[in-house]
Amino acid sequence: xxxxxxxxxxxxxxxxxxxxxxxxxxxxxxxxxxxxxxxxxxxxxxxxxxxxxxxxxxxxxxxxxxxxxxxxxxxxxxxxxxxxxxxxxxxxxxxxxxxxxxxxxxxxxxxxxxxxxxxxxxxxxxxxxxxxxxxxxxxxxxxxxxxxxxxxxxxxxxxxxxxxxxxxxxxxxxxxxxxxxxxxxxxxxxxxxxxxxxxxxxxxxxxxxxxxxxxxxxxxxxxxxxxxxxxxxxxxxxxxxxxxxxxxxxxxxxxxxxxxxxxxxxxxxxxxxxxxxxxxxxxxxxxxxxxxxxxxxxxxxxxxxxxxxxxxxxxxxxxxxxxxxxxxxxxxxxxxxxxxxxxxxxxxxxxxxxxxxxxxxxxxxxxxxxxxxxxxxxxxxxxxxxxxxxxxxxxxxxxxxxxxxxxxxxxxxxxxxxxxxxxxxxxxxxxxxxxxxxxxxxxxxxxxxxxxxxxxxxxxxxxxxxxxxxxxxxxxxxxxxxxxxxxxxxxxxxxxxxxxxxxxxxxxxxxxxxxxxxxxxxxxxxxxxxxxxxxxxxxxxxxxxxxxxxxxxxxxxxxxxxxxxxxxxxxxxxxxxxxxxxxxxxxxxxxxxxxxxxxxxxxxxxxxxxxxxxxxxxxxxxxxxxxxxxxxxxxxxxxxxxxxxxxxxxxxxxxxxxx
Numbered sequence: 001x002x003x004x005x006x007x008x009x010x011x012x013x014x015x016x017x018x019x020x021x022x023x024x025x026x027x028x029x030x031x032x033x034x035x036x037x038x039x040x041x042x043x044x045x046x047x048x049x050x051x052x053x054x055x056x057x058x059x060x061x062x063x064x065x066x067x068x069x070x071x072x073x074x075x076x077x078x079x080x081x082x083x084x085x086x087x088x089x090x091x092x093x094x095x096x097x098x099x100x101x102x103x104x105x106x107x108x109x110x111x112x113x114x115x116x117x118x119x120x121x122x123x124x125x126x127x128x129x130x131x132x133x134x135x136x137x138x139x140x141x142x143x144x145x146x147x148x149x150x151x152x153x154x155x156x157x158x159x160x161x162x163x164x165x166x167x168x169x170x171x172x173x174x175x176x177x178x179x180x181x182x183x184x185x186x187x188x189x190x191x192x193x194x195x196x197x198x199x200x201x202x203x204x205x206x207x208x209x210x211x212x213x214x215x216x217x218x219x220x221x222x223x224x225x226x227x228x229x230x231x232x233x234x235x236x237x238x239x240x241x242x243x244x245x246x247x248x249x250x251x252x253x254x255x256x257x258x259x260x261x262x263x264x265x266x267x268x269x270x271x272x273x274x275x276x277x278x279x280x281x282x283x284x285x286x287x288x289x290x291x292x293x294x295x296x297x298x299x300x301x302x303x304x305x306x307x308x309x310x311x312x313x314x315x316x317x318x319x320x321x322x323x324x325x326x327x328x329x330x331x332x333x334x335x336x337x338x339x340x341x342x343x344x345x346x347x348x349x350x351x352x353x354x355x356x357x358x359x360x361x362x363x364x365x366x367x368x369x370x371x372x373x374x375x376x377x378x379x380x381x382x383x384x385x386x387x388x389x390x391x392x393x394x395x396x397x398x399x400x401x402x403x404x405x406x407x408x409x410x411x412x413x414x415x416x417x418x419x420x421x422x423x424x425x426x427x428x429x430x431x432x433x434x435x436x437x438x439x440x441x442x443x444x445x446x447x448x449x450x451x452x453x454x455x456x457x458x459x460x461x462x463x464x465x466x467x468x469x470x471x472x473x474x475x476x477x478x479x480x481x482x483x484x485x486x487x488x489x490x491x492x493x494x495x496x497x498x499x500x501x502x503x504x505x506x507x508x509x510x511x512x513x514x515x516x517x518x519x520x521x522x523x524x525x526x527x528x529x530x531x532x533x534x535x536x537x538x539x540x541x542x543x544x545x546x547x548x549x550x551x552x553x554x555x556x557x558x559x560x561x562x563x564x565x566x567x568x569x570x571x572x573x574x575x576x577x578x579x580x581x582x583x584x585x586x587x588x589x590x591x592x593x594x595x596x597x598x599x600x601x602x603x604x605x606x607x608x609x610x611x612x613x614x615x616x617x618x619x620x621x622x623x624x625x626x627x628x629x630x631x632x633x634x635x636x637x638x639x640x641x642x643x644x645x646x647x648x649x650x651x652x653x654x655x656x657x658x659x
Contacts, residue, residue, distance in 0.1 A: 005031045010518050026337045029337070041612070042612045044057075085591040095254070123157070146179065155167075210591040211555060236308050239437045241309060243321075248324075291309065292553075296548075317433070319347060329361070330352040347385065364377065470536060472650030472651075484607050496528055508557060558595075604636060
């Protein structure tokens with residue numbers, strides 16, 4: 001591809017690799033889609049009825065029905081937050097169902113400590129671990145299915161007590177999570193709610209139910225099902241892909257659906273199938289958030305997991321290596337751009353959840369009762385695909401020998417790329433990105449493992465902050481996009497500036513995939529930190545950016561903040577802690593942001609949400625909200641001024657605490 005038609009990437013080796021491909025990827029399409037609709041960007045385009053689409057401007061301040069910019073933007077925003085919340089509720093509901101069925105069948109529970117923790121939170125006792133697990137699952141499912149007028153019980157059991165009291169005072173304790181989503185859709189339909197403040201309060205309720213259930217409880221349920229973690233250092237990037245193995249690239253957010261598969265992949269039967277086609281083993285290649293879920297629990301997983309390759313906008317590169325034999329998806333971040341690459345390279349796709357059904361992919365609905373058969377089918381399809389790749393690689397290897405007679409370097413490079421994309425390998429079965437990424441990124445960080453690392457209490461972290469050795473904490477979370485200065489560019493540059501200011505960064509989401517592949521989660525990154533943070537990192541042997549894993553792990557950051565606040569005897573907004581989603585992408589990120597604002601944190605976005613056409617919404621989020629929840633939204637598209645603004649918030653919090 002012409003490199004002038006490709007957006008930048010903070011991951012320069014990846015950028016160079018993508019520039020050498022002849023196939024189109026998302027990084028190319030970002031350039032062709034540069035011109036954005038101004039009405040859509042401001043959230044003031046309405047197409048709810050056949051009188052529209054109506055577009056609001058100073059010359060046309062109302063739509064045909066009379067809706068103004070505030071009403072239209074609020075409806076659009078609430079619908080997006082509801083969709084994002086619905087995604088997370090779908091994930092936690094499926095996880096709870098898996099826990100309930102596992103308990104009913106008395107199958108192994110890998111995280112008994114996590115079960116003890118949940119049982120204590122919920123006030124559940126039982127004669128066996130399976131009894132308690134079943135009761136935990138029932139409690140979660142019952143709350144999710146309550147009507148909107150019945151408040152969910154677990155919010156008060158899981159939420160930070162001072163925050164729960166604030167939510168009660170504001171009247172934003174959510175009712176049943178699924179009904180909250182349903183009512184948001186109804187509320188925003190034609191000629192119904194036209195009160196932007198009412199709709200924004202509904203967004204906060206959705207944020208709370210999203211955070212407590214979709215984020216916090218999904219993690220803890222998965223800990224019970226899949227096991228907990230240990231802090232360690234592991235390879236990341238496309239280097240984790242071994243072309244001599246049968247490689248299954250996974251995408252999505254629902255690790256609970258892979259519980260049986262990860263065990264089946266290392267069974268004697270699977271090992272024999274791999275050997276029968278000349279492969280060393282069958283491996284899961286992590287990509288998108290579910291890959292980071294595996295990465296967090298790598299110590300608890302089987303050896304089936306080879307490592308995390310990258311985030312959503314790395315997935316096309318993963319496939320183009322020619323070393324992937326099957327794509328297995330079950331939720332979002334599975335971008336449609338992978339479909340033509342899979343078609344071109346004859347890589348089969350299997351989807352386990354109807355909500356993630358991809359074009360030209362086979363739909364194999366996950367069924368707990370049939371999980372053994374499903375795992376065997378996935379293995380057989382991957383083995384068959386590898387056998388075809390092996391034959392293609394053999395032909396490519398023969399052609400590669402012929403290339404030795406080509407003297408012109410430009411022609412040789414072009415022919416090599418053709419072999420890569422048609423024969424699935426440029427020089428036989430070789431990973432062309434075997435040096436991509438880093439060999440020693442930190443993994444396995446959770447609220448539990450970090451506390452354990454600190455000696456069983458967060459008091460040492462507090463002491464470092466009080467002493468000024470760590471100025472404060474920035475949670476850099478969320479997605480990766482291609483619009484905020486390029487692939488992971490805003491995220492990486494902002495993180496560098498924050499750590500240079502002695503602010504430690506905790507990351508969760510696709511941000512981690514970019515930060516670790518750019519080396520900021522390796523111990524050597526301490527050299528980029530300010531002098532005080534650098535000394536702390538070198539003393540502890542850690543990087544200045546800690547990897548909490550998938551976007552779901554934003555819930556773990558909430559738990560960590562709650563424990564620190566409890567030790568200090570303060571409410572969450574008083575902590576020297578800020579949130580940034582510099583490259584937010586999806587509607588789920590908007591639901592995450594509403595949770596952060598409900599918790600009372602300052603939330604920074606590197607791109608504005610689609611509400612800038614509404615003066616009322618902007619006033620509430622930036623001026624009125626601090627007096628309500630304590631939270632505040634900052635939108636800043638400049639890296640340096642964003643870092644300065646976040647530092648200033650931390651300094652103000654420190655001053656208020658007297659440190």
